Amino acid sequence: MSENQKQIVKPTVAEAPEGVSGQGFFATSFEKAVGLARKNSLWPLPFATSCCGIEFMATMGAHYDLARFGSERLSFSPRQSDLLMVMGTVAKKMGPVLREVYIQMAEPKWVIAVGACASSGGIFDTYSVLQGIDRVIPVDVYVPGCPPRPEQIIDGLMKIQELAGNESLRRRHSKEYEDLMKKYNME
Amino acid sequence: MPQDYIPVLIQTFVVLGFVITTMILTHFLGPKRSSSAKLENFECGIEGMGNARSPFSVKYFLIAILFVLFDVEVIFMYPWAVNFKEMGKEGFLDMFLFMILLLAGFIYVILKGALKWDKR
């Protein structure tokens, strides 16, 4: 292999956060270290209701492989999940169920609304569909598309990874977060 | 000589220390938000119906105990497998006797029908 080809193959290891590194040691702020750990080990809860759920199966498949981003382990119970991926239409009958699942998730938790139906009710502006899940739970990232291509879902996950990576440890106790919870009247 | 056990002590101290500190540390570090709705048991998003404390048949407990029993038997085989060569023939015979006894127990369990699972 010629010389320049060697450098192109970059090892797919998560880059280290910026910090002071010297002879045999590396120091960084504690927050960044925790962020790095959280970022690369998000356990998704696939709240797959309709067509976006099948597209998520393709994303989990070998071709697009969500496992490359550390979200290999799907957990269907909210107790062991950090990331709620709401995929597909959420009807008004499903609203309380979605809220219950969100409340019972362990902190820190993030939410992706995958697809137009989850983000804003999509093409179904009807009496029976919840017009966007942010009426019931706070959402961090909205992924457009109906259904979004697997690359878009992975892009949404990478946005969440950035959020999780540089989130301050005190965010969940901060006043804005408390107001957000009050707005959705979750205590 | 008691001094020779210092490394073992240090090892157990480090292991226990690591386990206990990480468990305690995560409680202080991780954000916690406990609410009444959160503490209910999770029933696929619906508020729970029926209680989990209802009686159920004994054969589940039976299966669990049988599993533990034969699992412990396998654990005994590890040291035997490690120094299989040094123990030579009589080691093999002792282990053989141990396994025959447990096999007799296993056959008894089958004939007693304890493993018959799909009987109402």
Add this chain to the structure above:
Amino acid sequence: MKNSFTDIPEMALDLDTDYWDKDVVKSEEPKEYNTLNVGPTHPATHGVFQNVMLMDGEFIVSTEQTIGYIHRAFEKIAERRPFYQITPLTDRLNYCSSPINNMGWHMTVEKLLGIETPKRVDYLRIVIMELARIADHIICNSVIGVDSGALTGFTYIFQDREFIYEIYEEICGARLTTNMGRIGGFERNFSTKAWEKIRYFLKTFPRHLQEFENLLARNRIFMDRTINVGPFPADRALAYGFTGPNLRACGVDYDVRVMNPYCSYDEFEFIVPIGQNGDTYDRFIVRQEEMKQSMHIIEQAIAKLDKMEDKDTYYASDPRFVLPPKEKVYNNMEALIWHFKIVMGETDIPVGEVYHCVEAANGELGFYLVSDGGRTPSRLHFRRPCFIYYQAYPEMVMGNMLSDAILTMSSMNVIAGELDA
């Protein structure tokens, strides 16, 4: 009937085997069952429907179903959309095989408007519908494997579904919700790349399918888990309105492509596989055989298409309802008028009502269209096979074990989008 390992005949030794039940206190008051909620967000249901099950230990005493968790009022929306805008609605019905729904809807409108589609369009539609049937059966059979514990089948065979997605992209640009074709034909001719991919698929898929089948069909554990699980007699199946692979697994050879041939299916010869006692294993094998028959149909269709000399008609020549190509619109007066009328939806739709059904991957997918001459249909009712045959689920799982009930549900291939349209 289940020759499992622990079933040694007792006569050999006169040990009484209900030794463990002897000391059970026979209490008078009724046995207290515990309820299990296989609820909307449950990995085993592969969709959002709920079963509250009364359980006696491992066995199911009764099941109470609740559906409607993604009810989107398709029939209400359809009353407010002009005809060509309903196609995107139909491919969200059974989103595992959406082209079949699109083609079914287009044929219904063509029957109402009286449009005759040329032979080539029929063959193109048959190729697409059979590909979509394969894609749907891939998901159902691999999910039966997943639910009985064999995950490897799923990860390998899903690659072929990815390849079918690529074929869809070549034809209509979308992977899953395809919105393929128009009333009277297609929106564009199949590109040479699409034909290349279809031929490549025909070459490689039989081997992958055979590999998948070898993994599961004669596997001792899979056979023990699926044979005699959720059996259903043929007469009860007909009474509950079963159609499609589930009905054929019960032994009734009803297939809409054979009974009421549409889209010139009568020129193709293929076998309708049927099972004996309608259990999960029969449904699995019927779907495997149907995939092979679909491959056979696609080969015949491609052979017929190659023999035809005109390679570029892809829509019916009825100008009233079929969008003329762009260059004709610019320099031809009538084409411009037709183009304007069609796009604005002011075409004169005849008054009438029509029922047309298509053999979708789950069964007979029917469209009952009533039009009062206006832009939008006055009533459109979808005959959704999942919604109709899922009512029989409590009767199929009564008295069985919970793990069998989960397997029965996934082998019936209930798709939530089609269930509560």
Add this chain to the structure above:
Amino acid sequence: MFQIIPDRNQLVVAKLTDHFGEAIERHEVITDMLCITVNKEVINEALLFLRDDKEMQFNFLTTLCGMHYPEKEQLGLVFHLHSFVNNQRIRIKTSTDMSNPVFPTSTTIWPSANWMERETYDFYGILFEGHPNLVRILNVDDMTDFPLRKDFPLEDQTREDKDDSMFGR
């Protein structure tokens, strides 16, 4: 197009009319399917007759759906039957006025009508007496009015960002 076998259609119409008299209000072949309008009182017997008669044997209920005729102030039902034996499909229509939307249940004839009737009740408010548990199946349980009637608005009423001025309505 389903093949139309004229003499089979005449046979069905003849047997029905001589069995039920003028309760069979109208019959005609629309595009490719025989369509019979039956009076509300005899609908259950007619369906049972269609199913059990040896010559007709309409053993399969393809689908059942509700209809709303706002100008005639009527609610209707449409049955699609299919005889597997002689591969014939017919459509049975009945209607009742809005004041008492009650029909006899057909779950006794075909168990598959159970959920279809619950869905028709859920959408149109048509009551089926004798139905095992006539409860809403698809919509939220505490919904009071019936959505698929023509006067019920389609759009979700809680959206404030889609005001009609933007859409020229």
